[in-house]
Amino acid sequence: MAPPPKNTNGLASQRHAGRRQVLAVIRKAGQIARIDIADRITGSPATVTAITAELLDEGLIEEHSPKTPPSSSPRGRPRVALKIRGDAHILAGIKVASHAVSLCFLDFEGRGRGEFETRMPRSALSTSEMVAFLHETLTKACIANGLSLDSLSGVGLGVAGIVDAPRGLVYWSPTLTERNAPLRDHLAEILPMPVFIDNDANLVAKAEQLFGKGQGVRDFIVVTIEQGVGMGIVIDDRIYRGTRGCGAEFGHTKVQLDGALCRCGQRGCLEAYVADYALLREAGTLNLPDAPHGQLDALFQAAKGGNETARSIFHRASRMFALGLANIINIFDPKLIILSGERMQFDYFYAQEVLDAVKTSVLQIDAPLPDIRIHKWGDLMWAKGAAAYAMEGVSDISVQEIGKNVG
Amino acid sequence: MAPPPKNTNGLASQRHAGRRQVLAVIRKAGQIARIDIADRITGSPATVTAITAELLDEGLIEEHSPKTPPSSSPRGRPRVALKIRGDAHILAGIKVASHAVSLCFLDFEGRGRGEFETRMPRSALSTSEMVAFLHETLTKACIANGLSLDSLSGVGLGVAGIVDAPRGLVYWSPTLTERNAPLRDHLAEILPMPVFIDNDANLVAKAEQLFGKGQGVRDFIVVTIEQGVGMGIVIDDRIYRGTRGCGAEFGHTKVQLDGALCRCGQRGCLEAYVADYALLREAGTLNLPDAPHGQLDALFQAAKGGNETARSIFHRASRMFALGLANIINIFDPKLIILSGERMQFDYFYAQEVLDAVKTSVLQIDAPLPDIRIHKWGDLMWAKGAAAYAMEGVSDISVQEIGKNVG
DNA sequence: ATATTTATTTTAAAGGTCTAATTAAATCAA
């Protein structure tokens, strides 16, 4: 007779998939009764009972009785709603920009638990300086918000540049003086919790997926404009990263042969027409007055005031932006494009003019254009995305732990 | 006591996944022993034995002893190789072009079992005319190759235009006079086997994935140039179709604001610079001599002979093509791009000049450019793709049948 | 109270996969 086999459970252990799925359904629904979960995962109530029992046990979810959901008839045993237990985990999200670092805390339900912001000592740091600086910043942020470092279950980090997320490498970033920096692992060495790192545009996509306008949409695209132009691609509910794991370089897509000079050194990049520096570069000849909100705002005011040169700057940028968007639509045919950002660009770019230009540049069939929506987040958009990314990672870890605890 | 539960087997019936996986591994390997299969699917030998027994039973695979694979030591029980059983199914692939219909038969191993070609009566037909014409053509092709219509297990159909593959609808095609034609279902009504239909570029991608240079590559992109410019996207081993299920419209990607007029009615499309008609349009002013292989060949000869005008036509097309490719690379960062086709364009376009231009237009990091490979298929490339698509569909159906036979 | 209705949990059968043991089929060594 064979001795009891080890609990390796081999292969594609259905349970993991089930647990993940149930957790995702609960997160998406906010609160939901077991029987409705069973419905959505095409599993039986019995299975849902088993899985939710584990998740309750682990403290990842909780029952939520107060208001019976107004569904169905008032007869019969009332359904008891389940929800994510916010206190299960607290995540930190950090966004590193060239001038400042912003940080936020999110609980497991996605609710804000604190914010923090600080200046960068210099616009670019070495890897070890960056690690020390982030450690210090995170510690300060915890203190400022009455949290202990140990109470955090995970940290998400977003940086501009080219990042290999699965390996935690930063191939290149404007905020780092070194290339190919193993930033994640260096951080993880001095922090007591897991660290996740990604390109900032991908993180915004993740935030849109979990908390924003991408909820429940399997395929969508997020475009951000600011210092540069970023893009995040979600296909089949997952962030698409190319071969090298770096984000899509929409900003360096060419919209003009031998066109405007880009800061990447090439010509004709979309970024060279629509990013901050591109607009300001053209505005340079205009001799603008000082404006309270900077030169870009001054340019905007001038355009609004009827200055033809200023208007033509925005006009060209709009048309190029529309062309870039149209190309994305022609290639992906997405259901939804989210223009996500905090800056003023969208005030010009998301004009009827742009939409019309997109429309005339997309190969028309009977179906309508994809939904193009703007989402103006606050300053914390990027940091929230980073925290969302950490939440996903911690969620996976928690779910995997369950299997081990049993064995 | 509960009566024996029905064999609904619900949820993600692991077995299906397993069977599919094993079949895919065998197909990819050509021939492979059970123990090696176990290795590649991270399953146990026991499971592989069980699954392969089913597949053998069903006649989808067969043992293949003759030459012991030279692997490992010569000691021990020799491994017996398994392979796909070619006779398990015969598939037809049909490619409809504006001037001709080409057709091929493939067996379940992917070996050619016959070919056929015929002219289209007119360049565009109504749906019912098309159905009748295809039925007639398929019947003739069977007779010409000593096959009976009943012996076919599936038919794949590729058409240019915009196709909703899952629903079998042709929204628009240059070969159909009607829009929104339910071509698949109409065909399936008069044919005794399942019918699959898709955009032709997607089918070429499928052919590359199953038989060509895309074997074993999870993510790659196929570009075709001919009448138009097509693109097929494979992500995560699956063909990516946008929201409306239509192929990526790479050809109508804009490479120039207010650029050359495209036959789609818009301006600046890539197609308007590199497709047949675009080259010929420019050549029109050149007063070329008649050439045995048509005007396009005459243009090519002129360019080769040093005619500056002819050369400049190709030069511009090359640069635009490079720009389009660079955009694809910037967006997808694919591991591999396959330039797939039968026509002469690649003789010019795949020049060092193009590669260099791509290189200078891609955002450089330390990693090298993606592999860009040309694959010149014969005339039957498109039809083979269609047959490959049918093979995949029939494969799925066969695998699903197994479960039912048991119950 | 009791019946009815609906949600959840329990129970037991069915079907998977896995480990370990066994059997099969070859070579190697005397």
Added chain:
DNA sequence: TTGATTTAATTAGACCTTTAAAATAAATAT
């Protein structure tokens, strides 16, 4: 030739998961 050795494939039995069906729970309606 025979037995040891080696490697592949199959079989046996443990264990895990899911599911249908039965049982239980918790409410309203009568």
